[in-house]
Amino acid sequence: MDSKISNIQRLSNPTAYSFSVAGFVALMLLMVGSVYYATSTVDYIWRWYKVPKYFMYIETVTIWADSNGEVKEIKANGDKFDVIITDDLGDHTYTVPKGSFDLDEGDFTSPGDKIAEYEGGWKPGLLAIGLWITMKISFISTILGISLGIIGGVARVSDTPILKWTAITYVEIIRGSPLLVQIMIAYFVLGTTINKILMMNGLPKLDPEWYGIAALSVFTGAYVVEIVRAGIGAIHTGQVEAARSAGMTYFQCMYHIILPQALKTILPPLAGQFINLIKDSSLLGMISIRELTKATREGITTSLQTFELWILCAILYLMITFTLSMCVQYLERRTSTG
Structure with a gap:
C-alpha cells in the first residue's frame, strides 16, 4: 500500500476536519470583531431603536x-x-x-x-413597502425572462434563418448595452409613446413598474438565451435525430426530449442570473419606482440614519438572494435524483 496520503485524504480525516471548522469559526469571529471595532470607533450616533418603524408602525x-x-x-x-x-x-x-x-x-x-x-x-413601513415591490418586480421579471430565454434559446439553435438571426440580433443588442440605458429608453421613450396612445384611446396610462419589469425581463431574457443554448448544446445530437425520426416536430422534440434534460445543466447559471436580476432591480429607482434601494434612500433623507438603513438594505437583499439560492439547490437535488 502506498504510504503517501493525498491532500483530499488528509482533509477527510476527522481531526483535520475539526481543525478546518475551528479555523472557519475563528475567521468569522475575526470578521465580526473587525466590523464591531470599526462601528464603535466611527464618529456616529447609532439609532437602531428607530429601525422597526421602517417595517411596521402605528399610523x-x-x-x-x-x-x-x-x-x-x-x-x-x-x-x-x-x-x-x-x-x-x-x-x-x-x-x-x-x-x-x-x-x-x-x-x-x-x-x-x-x-x-x-x-x-x-x-x-418604508422598507417593507420597498421589499414587497422589489420581490414583486423580481418575480414577474423572472417568469417573463425565463419565457423569453427559452423561446430565444430554442430559436438560437434552430436552422431556420429568421428564428436564428432574430435571436442572435436580440442577444447582441441587449447584452451590448447597459441596463440603465435600456430602462431609460423603456420608460421615457417607449413609455411616453405607449401612454400617449392609450390616453388618445381613452385608456388609463400604464404604471412605471410595468416598464421597469419589461426592461428587466428583456435584459435577463438575453442572457437566459445563451444559457439555454449552452444547455441544449450539451445534449447529444443523436437524441434530436432519434426524436425527429420518430415523427416529432422540432418544437415537440425540444419540449419533450431536450429541454427537460438541459434543465440540469442550466439551473446553476440560471440561479446566478436571477440573483443578478434582483440586485439589478435597484436601478428602477431612476424612474421613480419605490423599490428597496429607493425606499432606503428616502428613509435616509428624512431620518439621516445612513449606516443603519444601508446595512438593513444589504441584509434584506441577502435574505432574498439566499432564499433563491436555497430553492435552486433544492431543485438541483430533485432533478439529479430524478
Whole structure:
C-alpha cells in the first residue's frame, strides 16, 4: 500500500476536519470583531431603536380644518363621535374616536387648525413597502425572462434563418448595452409613446413598474438565451435525430426530449442570473419606482440614519438572494435524483 496520503485524504480525516471548522469559526469571529471595532470607533450616533418603524408602525391620523367654520354639533355615533363643522359651503361631518379632539360646540375653526388626532392602526413601513415591490418586480421579471430565454434559446439553435438571426440580433443588442440605458429608453421613450396612445384611446396610462419589469425581463431574457443554448448544446445530437425520426416536430422534440434534460445543466447559471436580476432591480429607482434601494434612500433623507438603513438594505437583499439560492439547490437535488 502506498504510504503517501493525498491532500483530499488528509482533509477527510476527522481531526483535520475539526481543525478546518475551528479555523472557519475563528475567521468569522475575526470578521465580526473587525466590523464591531470599526462601528464603535466611527464618529456616529447609532439609532437602531428607530429601525422597526421602517417595517411596521402605528399610523397617526390628523384631521385639519381647511376653511373658516364653526362647530355646529358634536354627537355620539356608536363608540365614536360625529363632529359637525359648518362653513360657507355647508356642513362637514368628521367621525373620530372619543378623546381625539378638543373642541366644543360653538368653537370657531380656521384653516390649518387641528380638528382631531388619533391612531389609525398598523401600517407597513418604508422598507417593507420597498421589499414587497422589489420581490414583486423580481418575480414577474423572472417568469417573463425565463419565457423569453427559452423561446430565444430554442430559436438560437434552430436552422431556420429568421428564428436564428432574430435571436442572435436580440442577444447582441441587449447584452451590448447597459441596463440603465435600456430602462431609460423603456420608460421615457417607449413609455411616453405607449401612454400617449392609450390616453388618445381613452385608456388609463400604464404604471412605471410595468416598464421597469419589461426592461428587466428583456435584459435577463438575453442572457437566459445563451444559457439555454449552452444547455441544449450539451445534449447529444443523436437524441434530436432519434426524436425527429420518430415523427416529432422540432418544437415537440425540444419540449419533450431536450429541454427537460438541459434543465440540469442550466439551473446553476440560471440561479446566478436571477440573483443578478434582483440586485439589478435597484436601478428602477431612476424612474421613480419605490423599490428597496429607493425606499432606503428616502428613509435616509428624512431620518439621516445612513449606516443603519444601508446595512438593513444589504441584509434584506441577502435574505432574498439566499432564499433563491436555497430553492435552486433544492431543485438541483430533485432533478439529479430524478
